[in-house]
Amino acid sequence: MFEQQIAVNQRAKFGQTIQVRLVSNLGRSQAYYRDVLGCKIDEWGHAERDHMCFLLQQAVSIEDVQPNRVSQKRSDYPTEWEGPDQAWDTFIHVTWEDLDALIEEVRGKGGRIATEPFTGAHGNWEFKNAYIQDPDGYNLVLGAMRQIQDK
Structure with a gap:
């Protein structure tokens, strides 16, 4: 009986996303x-x-390579933010301290920085984002957030 209760209360887990x-x-x-x-x-x-x-994976034809386009703005986010101004293909959370170092690493190795690091705020959170673009035009967004401290 106890084992059945554990099985009912456990939730299946998703694995790593690729x-x-x-x-x-x-x-x-x-x-x-x-x-x-x-x-x-x-x-x-x-x-x-x-x-x-x-x-x-190798695309069958060049037409199959389709980076995302800019998403539609929304007014129902929990803050004043209405969505990104540029297309996102992948959003990668990084620490505030690592974002600039990663951008300089990629730049130093010849990578294309599509959008230099910029900051902004949403509610009680400050964010810093930068965009790296791969050879097919996919945007990898490096994003860091931290809570705004009271002054």
């Missing part, structure tokens, strides 16, 4: 994710660093 990314040139993308973003690339096409993981 984003599948169709690319126009698999070799070029693997080199970019390895050499610029510092990912480990395996024989399956996984590009992995820290908690970030992609599965790079």
Whole structure:
């Protein structure tokens, strides 16, 4: 009986999320994710660093490579923010202290910084974001948040 109660109260868990990314040139993308973003690339096409993981796959045609477009603004977020001004393909949480260091690392390895780090606020939270763009135009948004401290 006790074992049945535990089973009923337990919730199944999702595992690690791996984003599948169709690319126009698999070799070029693997080199970019390895050499610029510092990912480990395996024989399956996984590009992995820290908690970030992609599965790079060769697109059948260039038309299949479709980075996201800018989303529609919303007025029903819990703060005054209405949504991003640019397209997001992947949002990667980083620490406030790591964001600038990661941008400089990518820049130093020849990566394209599509949007330099910028700050703003939503309610009681301050954010800092920057956009890295891969060879196919996918935007990887590095985002940091911290609670605004009372002055």
